[in-house]
Amino acid sequence: xxxxxxxxxxxxxxxxxxxxxxxxxxxxxxxxxxxxxxxxxxxxxxxxxxxxxxxxxxxxxxxxxxxxxxxxxxxxxxxxxxxxxxxxxxxxxxxxxxxxxxxxxxxxxxxxxxxxxxxxxxxxxxxxxxxxxxxxxxxxxxxxxxxxxxxxxxxxxxxxxxxxxxxxxxxxxxxxxxxxxxxxxxxxxxxxxxxxxxxxxxxxxxxxxxxxxxxxxxxxxxxxxxxxxxxxxxxxxxxxxxxxxxxxxxxxxxxxxxxxxxxxxxxxxxxxxxxxxxxxxxxxxxxxxxxxxxxxxxxxxxxxxxxxxxxxxxxxxxxxxxxxxxxxxxxxxxxxxxxxxxxxxxxxxxxxxxxxxxxxxxxxxxxxxxxxxxxxxxxxxxxxxxxxxxxxxxxxxxxxxxxxxxxxxxxxxxxxxxxxxxxxxxxxxxxxxxxxxxxxxxx
Amino acid sequence: xxxxxxxxxxxxxxxxxxxxxxxxxxxxxxxxxxxxxxxxxxxxxxxxxxxxxxxxxxxxxxxxxxxxxxxxxxxxxxxxxxxxxxxxxxxxxxxxxxxxxxxxxxxxxxxxxxxxxxxxxxxxxxxxxxxxxxxxxxxxxxxxxxxxxxxxxxxxxxxxxxxxxxxxxxxxxxxxxxxxxxxxxxxxxxxxxxxxxxxxxxxxxxxxxxxxxxxxxxxxxxxxxxxxxxxxxxxxxxxxxxxxxxxxxxxxxxxxxxxxxxxxxxxxxxxxxxxxxxxxxxxxxxxxxxxxxxxxxxxxxxxxxxxxxxxxxxxxxxxxxxxxxxxxxxxxxxxxxxxxxxxxxxxxxxxxxxxxxxxxxxxxxxxxxxxxxxxxxxxxxxxxxxxxxxxxxxxxxxxxxxxxxxxxxxxxxxxxxxxxxxxxxxxxxxxxxxxxxxxxxxx
Numbered sequence: 001x002x003x004x005x006x007x008x009x010x011x012x013x014x015x016x017x018x019x020x021x022x023x024x025x026x027x028x029x030x031x032x033x034x035x036x037x038x039x040x041x042x043x044x045x046x047x048x049x050x051x052x053x054x055x056x057x058x059x060x061x062x063x064x065x066x067x068x069x070x071x072x073x074x075x076x077x078x079x080x081x082x083x084x085x086x087x088x089x090x091x092x093x094x095x096x097x098x099x100x101x102x103x104x105x106x107x108x109x110x111x112x113x114x115x116x117x118x119x120x121x122x123x124x125x126x127x128x129x130x131x132x133x134x135x136x137x138x139x140x141x142x143x144x145x146x147x148x149x150x151x152x153x154x155x156x157x158x159x160x161x162x163x164x165x166x167x168x169x170x171x172x173x174x175x176x177x178x179x180x181x182x183x184x185x186x187x188x189x190x191x192x193x194x195x196x197x198x199x200x201x202x203x204x205x206x207x208x209x210x211x212x213x214x215x216x217x218x219x220x221x222x223x224x225x226x227x228x229x230x231x232x233x234x235x236x237x238x239x240x241x242x243x244x245x246x247x248x249x250x251x252x253x254x255x256x257x258x259x260x261x262x263x264x265x266x267x268x269x270x271x272x273x274x275x276x277x278x279x280x281x282x283x284x285x286x287x288x289x290x291x292x293x294x295x296x297x298x299x300x301x302x303x304x305x306x307x308x309x310x311x312x313x314x315x316x317x318x319x320x321x322x323x324x325x326x327x328x329x330x331x332x333x334x335x336x337x338x339x340x341x342x343x344x345x346x347x348x349x350x351x352x353x354x355x356x357x358x359x360x361x362x363x364x365x366x367x368x369x370x371x372x373x374x375x376x377x378x379x380x381x382x383x384x385x386x387x388x389x390x391x392x393x394x395x396x397x398x399x400x401x402x403x404x405x406x407x408x409x410x411x412x413x414x415x416x417x418x419x420x421x422x423x424x425x426x427x428x429x430x431x432x433x434x435x436x437x438x439x440x441x442x443x
Numbered sequence: 444x445x446x447x448x449x450x451x452x453x454x455x456x457x458x459x460x461x462x463x464x465x466x467x468x469x470x471x472x473x474x475x476x477x478x479x480x481x482x483x484x485x486x487x488x489x490x491x492x493x494x495x496x497x498x499x500x501x502x503x504x505x506x507x508x509x510x511x512x513x514x515x516x517x518x519x520x521x522x523x524x525x526x527x528x529x530x531x532x533x534x535x536x537x538x539x540x541x542x543x544x545x546x547x548x549x550x551x552x553x554x555x556x557x558x559x560x561x562x563x564x565x566x567x568x569x570x571x572x573x574x575x576x577x578x579x580x581x582x583x584x585x586x587x588x589x590x591x592x593x594x595x596x597x598x599x600x601x602x603x604x605x606x607x608x609x610x611x612x613x614x615x616x617x618x619x620x621x622x623x624x625x626x627x628x629x630x631x632x633x634x635x636x637x638x639x640x641x642x643x644x645x646x647x648x649x650x651x652x653x654x655x656x657x658x659x660x661x662x663x664x665x666x667x668x669x670x671x672x673x674x675x676x677x678x679x680x681x682x683x684x685x686x687x688x689x690x691x692x693x694x695x696x697x698x699x700x701x702x703x704x705x706x707x708x709x710x711x712x713x714x715x716x717x718x719x720x721x722x723x724x725x726x727x728x729x730x731x732x733x734x735x736x737x738x739x740x741x742x743x744x745x746x747x748x749x750x751x752x753x754x755x756x757x758x759x760x761x762x763x764x765x766x767x768x769x770x771x772x773x774x775x776x777x778x779x780x781x782x783x784x785x786x787x788x789x790x791x792x793x794x795x796x797x798x799x800x801x802x803x804x805x806x807x808x809x810x811x812x813x814x815x816x817x818x819x820x821x822x823x824x825x826x827x828x829x830x831x832x833x834x835x836x837x838x839x840x841x842x843x844x845x846x847x848x849x850x851x852x853x854x855x856x857x858x859x860x861x862x863x864x865x866x867x868x869x870x871x872x873x874x875x876x877x878x879x880x881x882x883x884x885x886x
Contacts, residue, residue, distance in 0.1 A: 045455035
């Protein structure tokens with residue numbers, strides 16, 4: 001028989017029980033707070049029409065979309081047809097044979113969803129989604145093509161209450177995860193106002209922000225060099241000087257309506273969130289075009305890692321889908337990145353106290369008793385198993401240890417005769433005899 | 444600006460909050476029982492190497508696999524290269540441009556997973572997975588290309604304890620879901636024994652079972668006709684006569700080792716599961732080649748719907764991946780099918796008792812109080828929101844009703860002055876004044 005090598009496609013990986021339990025621990029805490037804040041869970045299919053996805057993430061993003069073949073033999077027939085009608089154009093083939101792709105994030109699907117179901121939703125609409133997204137990045141150690149994002153968005157509201165709520169939500173999540181973080185925060189209006197005040201033209205604002213976003217990567221010197229080419233040395237040195245301001249109040253000296261609006265928003269958020277973790281960072285821009293107000297990023301203060309989540313306010317999320325004036329704010333936790341930090345800092349709670357019981361399968365004559373114990377212990381809400389075969393006790397106990405059981409229940413011929421069971425605590429290596437009738441209560 | 448029509452790809456759909464909450468209710472109950480039975484959650488990526496998937500589901504299944512393009516420009520360059528090296532062969536193009544596909548079920552990924560990680564797993568290995576699978580069926584009303592399956596498998600154990608456990612697990616799940624069901628059960632050994640006893644050759648057993656599987660669809664007459672062509676009239680009439688037996692004890696008259704082994708297994712399962720829902724069904728075969736013992740299917744006894752889940756025992760799950768003798772048993776609940784039945788029979792619990800509170804945003808001067816209420820109420824574990832804008836009270840109350848809030852907290856200028864809040868029960872249309880300090884306690 002032909003043997004197939006058991007392996008994942010390059011770039012993605014499995015999660016085994018111990019790892020997956022930790023991932024679910026993080027997701028559980030995030031979900032809990034999302035729900036306490038009134039966000040509701042929705043479900044979007046993993047794939048979208050390519051039309052929905054393309055052109056939203058820049059040229060680089062388009063290349064990273066996983067495209068799905070139009071199904072069945074269609075490809076071959078259609079492919080042949082295209083081939084027969086040479087000359088072939090680059091891109092043409094892909095277009096003809098693929099019309100959908102795996103989602104790249106949760107935001108574009110949300111925009112599509114809101115526009116599509118606008119008549120069935122109540123605005124402000126607060127939704128959360130926890131699930132995988134896919135990017136066809138070159139596979140490399142520690143970076144995967146499939147990763148989980150945990151997103152919450154408030155759509156259809158301009159109020160700053162949303163901004164404040166997002167900050168306290170982030171604080172609550174990381175506080176329960178026992179991770180110390182900093183929330184870097186800025187406001188696009190401040191940045192736009194600064195640009196305006198020093199005469200950077202509107203069309204240059206986005207290219208300038210693209211260069212500034214690379215600050216941490218390429219360093220100040222390179223940034224200055226690239227900026228000078230784009231907007232000249234004078235504006236560059238003015239801009240760099242302003243961007244080194246650490247204090248909001250110093251900015252107020254610049255007279256500009258939009259900038260002052262941005263400062264007002266920032267001050268409101270600092271005041272009402274009462275967050276100890278907020279840190280104003282004038283250099284934080286977050287490249288995405290669609291942000292128009294608050295932008296934020298979450299970073300660990302306990303280890304160097306880069307951002308473990310981010311978000312911001314947008315004015316026209318759904319405009320591309322024909323629905324205007326849908327302001328909102330969204331945040332996203334990177335599950336895999338939070339997981340990495342938690343693992344590195346050893347912040348997962350120990351599993352020790354989770355009781356998991358194995359009933360040893362020692363004699364056919366006690367099989368009735370084993371099954372009643374199973375039923376009764378589960379009714380009491382505890383996790384319990386019966387070893388599936390009657391093998392040697394040693395083998396069963398070894399299995400119990402390896403598989404993470406905390407307790408074993410032993411009922412062999414002697415115990416059966418005495419209407420007793422032995423309850424063995426596998427962690428503390430202690431054992432006690434208990435009347436059969438009281439076993440459920442004792443365990 | 445170019446407008447994009449907001450719509451899902453054909454064949455898949457979104458779930459809005461109300462629907463999704465019901466889906467999560469079902470998944471929550473299934474998950475709870477999976478865990479009580481000691482199954483552990485793992486995660487497999489949504490796509491597998493095509494080599495892993497192809498040839499496992501028959502020719503029809505292969506056509507229904509969603510294939511993913513090798514990413515980026517690769518397609519176009521490679522596509523061109525293939526084109527230039529004419530003549531083109533059917534199938535060749537697909538092979539060259541796609542090397543992975545979306546999973547078709549959870550079983551083949553499990554087999555791949557177990558073989559791949561065999562050294563990191565403890566056997567018997569009990570895992571569960573709840574998640575979507577994809578099949579490129581022709582889209583039609585009520586049938587989707589993306590649907591959820593909830594699978595539990597015990598791998599690496601021949602013991603019948605597993606069979607019994609699966610039956611009681613199914614009973615527990617549907618009992619908590621408040622659905623009456625029947626578990627149709629049969630054993631492949633009985634079927635094989637019957638075939639052997641009437642002289643059907645080994646090579647004919649699978650084609651015969653494929654015909655028998657269509658019994659409900661095409662009727663007895665057609666089945667007899669097709670069988671006669673394959674194995675002759677005499678064997679056909681013998682087979683049909685035996686298959687009309689409803690009682691296990693009648694079967695025992697047939698002397699055949701394998702058949703008797705099957706009967707013994709079936710009797711063990713009936714005896715120890717103590718299930719009231721088990722129904723022996725000699726015609727149930729479940730086409731899949733890999734079943735070797737128990738086969739089962741879950742159907743509603745309250746409405747006509749077809750199967751809402753199924754499963755069975757297999758001897759060599761992972762053989763194809765080079766790991767032999769991995770016996771096991773698996774069951775799968777079809778989430779979307781269970782959802783349909785629950786909806787039709789109106790079995791979802793009412794949401795009435797889930798408290799969801801909206802703090803009305805009535806005056807800027809009380810904003811401090813609003814934020815403290817938010818914090819305190821959430822600390823008490825309750826779901827609460829602050830209306831994001833200061834609009835008219837009527838508008839906010841209308842929103843509260845539409846968005847499903849059960850209570851509103853009102854604190855306008857008067858209440859602020861008196862250090863009070865009004866708590867409005869939106870379902871019962873009652874309102875009471877409460878001291879501000881006691882609001883959290885009262886709500």
